[in-house]
Amino acid sequence: MQNKDACTSIMVGKKASLDGANYIARNEDRVKAIEPKRFLVKPAVKGRHETYVSPYNKVTVALPEERMRYTSTPTLDQTAGPNEEDGINEANVAASFTESVYANDRVLAYDPYVKNGLAEDSLCTLVLPYIHSAREGVEYTGKLIAELGSAEGNGMQFADADDIWYMEVVTGHQWVAVRIPDDCYAVTPNQVAIEDIDFDDPDNYMWADGIQEFVEEHQLNPDHDRWDFRHIFGTSTQKDRHYNTPRTWFAQRYLSPNASLGQRPEDSEMPFIRKAEFKIANEDIQYVHVLKSHFNETPYDPMGDAPERKTYRAISLSRTAQSHILQVRNLNKYKTSIHWIELGVPAFNPYVPFFANADDTDELYRNVPEKMNLESAFWLNEALAEVVESHYQEFMEKDEDYQKELNEWARRKIAQVDKEAASLERQALTDYLTGQNHEIATHYNERTKALFFELLTEGCELSKMSFKMDPNL
Template sequence: MKKNTDACTSIMVGKKASLDGATFIARNEDRVKAITPKRFVVKPAVKGRHETYISPYNKVTVPMPEDGMRYTSTPHLDQSTGPNEEDGINEANVAASFTESVYANDRVLAYDPYVKNGLAEDSLCTLILPFIHSAREGVEYTGKLVAKYGSAEGNGIQFSDEDSIWYMEIVTGHQWVAVRIPDDCYAVTPNQMAIEDIDFNDPDNYMWADGIREFVEKHQLNPDENRWDFRHIFGTKTKKDHHYNTPRTWFAQRYLSPKAAKDQMPEDDEMPFIRKAEFKISFEDIQYILKSHFNETPYDPMSDSPQNKTYRAISLSRTAQSHILQVRNSKKYKSSIHWIELGVPAFNPYVPFFANSNDTDESYREVPKKMDLKSAYWLNQALAEVVESHYDEFMEQDTDYQNELNEWARRKIAEVDEKAEKLDGQELIDYLTEQNHEIASHYNKRTLELFYDLLTQGCELSKMSFKMDPNL
């Protein structure tokens, strides 16, 4: 099986580390091509189904449970390589993000290679999210699938509910571990094995594949004398890691933990996976990291620095979509929010959609193959292209537009909360669905206004302009 060539950046924030008490899991879904059209949909609940799932990508074949819950997801428009639903929140208020591509070393793969027709990124959301009722169950359910079908590639998966976040790394054909992110901490992972020491005496906070310790011992894979560090045993420390992966952790940690991380360097191998922030982390802070391109450092690709292409940035032109899944701890109604960003994260806003709904707006649900400004995906791609083409002239206006929409979103969510707390059942679902349509309409209108405004301004910025000397 070929190694996964896609790449992402993931962020997790525990409920006591966040400003509003929500749990957050988030990820940039980066792809090989700059254009990978994505849809945002609600998959309906099913009852009494008798179907077998067969992946168009690698033919993994899995009988589907008869019953499955409703859930949001962001599938590829092109289904020829599988659904690639990637992320979502189900009606049990459980969120998941599939997947962060991770890579194992040759030593461990020699004894447990990937399974050609095993589980891969294209199928994971479809096969797991409709059937789990907690973050921990997400790990357990996935572990059973891996034991039965094997894994076709290395993948990191985030699960969250109102109380907890679990991060799971599947690294070989059958070996995996998972850790509960402490409530007062955050974690960042950039396509590199991240989980460190495993405490096998603490099953409340760690989970692992059956027989993993025996596997490591049998094949003499642990390089350490007195610890069982998953990253050391299964991970890599390559030139690619130092230029492609570790700098992203460095940038995120220097922002969230500036004092603790002040001596870290972009190519450090031993940056901790789990850290405490030096302030309460807001939704806007998570946005900032996912949108960043090493801003205000010599490594910013948008700068004139001779070091501007040294490291792979977090926000890329080939980000298919970015999401922030906010599971809010509301006792009155299911109020989780699936934030979606389409286009290049640096240039486009995150749009809040209430997950407890039964439909999405047509501009997100229907995506044509070619550019059409009625489609949210294509509209945001077009805006990003215009802003980047005249970055110095347009970035300030684009930043003001994003900040304006963040303010509007906070006000809108507060207004919806006030009314939604008095509703329940189908009436609540219908109300939240209606509000999602209003939110989409507002963002699309504002984005189109800015797009046309910048296009008009751009007519005056052509290199073909010529100003006549009045003395001639």
């Protein structure tokens, strides 16, 4: 098994969101502190006759002759596979693939992982270009699992303008999926999350063929009167209570302040799906206490000085390779869904909005050198995060002001683009949105450079090597 993602995912239904869009989002956290990522548009393909072979585990798949265009965030180093992770395709379907989840040893004893089965390096590449709805995303992935098996446990999010589906593949062949209700949200942190499955409601639940028989045959259900996927297939360990459950606690504490009263960071039975107590904005998902959070305003904040600051694993980490928010919109039937990208450390760096209906991405995001280069968006954001964290108390206010300023600018820009795009169709619309993406990339890059050099200059005055001197010397 390869080095796994250790991520945090959030889904927000269209009636729970402030703007009526469906949202799926995730921090892609890796084992290494630095793992350069690119943001690409992969073009449509027709008449292809090609077989995919994973560089990581040699899983082999005959590819369909036609592939839709899609956005993706592949790893720069392709020796362990493309690891494209997430994106939005030209059918206006979004997906985020590799929320690592872990099954217990009881179920793995009877259905172990398949070494050369479907793994996180290949999921986006083999699924996203071929699906036309969120539901089809689950069905298509399920067919691949039945054919190839799974090399590991993964949670996957699929969204279109109507639906959000969350799928958990937990053993070599067993999986379930649930439709997130329109007026709800869900948070999952590297732990089997889906609870009760209603096998009489196929409109809102899907599952692997034979999963009920598998559980019954091997006597795997610990409950007397329910079929709870988390209880049957998941784990509840000391590691879960320090590494996983606190992230759910923190997100629900903000998004459901009344319903979550009394919950504690180490609670193992927090609900997966919750009703939103207020309409959730994009800024709530990214900026206020969710993907950017590090247990702010609690004793568990690693940037604080309380004795408990290292007790739990926070949401935003220094080893986040990238974070994304996929905002699936269908305004007036033209496609202007937005792939928000954050590179660097989410706590310190902005989310940049790119329209998914585009033919390419800006060179600042497309071209990523192996070593640090401030002409690359990835490396510039990593450098800014390092400077801010090094003088956190002195620089955090300016960094937060910078992020707020860019969020305000993004809202105005998107509203302007929406107005202009309403009269455009087909390739003219795609060309226009592609050009706007380049403008957006340039604006964010210039503003980020300005702050980076400002803080770097100020940091020279904060050196511990300084000494108060006689002005005459």
